[in-house]
Amino acid sequence: xxxxxxxxxxxxxxxxxxxxxxxxxxxxxxxxxxxxxxxxxxxxxxxxxxxxxxxxxxxxxxxxxxxxxxxxxxxxxxxxxxxxxxxxxxxxxxxxxxxxxxxxxxxxxxxxxxxxxxxx
Numbered sequence: 001x002x003x004x005x006x007x008x009x010x011x012x013x014x015x016x017x018x019x020x021x022x023x024x025x026x027x028x029x030x031x032x033x034x035x036x037x038x039x040x041x042x043x044x045x046x047x048x049x050x051x052x053x054x055x056x057x058x059x060x061x062x063x064x065x066x067x068x069x070x071x072x073x074x075x076x077x078x079x080x081x082x083x084x085x086x087x088x089x090x091x092x093x094x095x096x097x098x099x100x101x102x103x104x105x106x107x108x109x110x111x112x113x114x115x116x117x118x119x120x
Contacts, residue, residue, distance in 0.1 A: 004041065028084050032073050032091075036065040039091040042098035049105040065091075 022030055040062040047053040069087040076083025 004044075028073050028077070029070050032069040032084050032087050033066045035088060035091045035095075036069040037062060039094050039098070040065050042095055042102070046098045046101045046105070049102060 040058065043061070044053060044058045047058070069084075069091070072087050073084040
């Protein structure tokens, strides 16, 4: 469970310490890819808490979500329509659902600890 956080810290450190800039043309693609990755990460954390985590589903979902979101953004660019907004809405909704599931799990865990203390 600590490994994703380690790589998150390494990624953040590399991002802040390097002088890498992304051209404006690719900003929609990168933002959608990051949103898709964040959705998959939170879904994996929620699945871990619910004891339903499957590494193959997580990895395939990670890449599939990113590829689908980028393809949707590309098609929208070709048509002159902001189709990436559909991905923003879908991933945003799922992110908040996953956060709510994680929050419920943490609250339930806290309640169980409180009840155990009261029983003693």
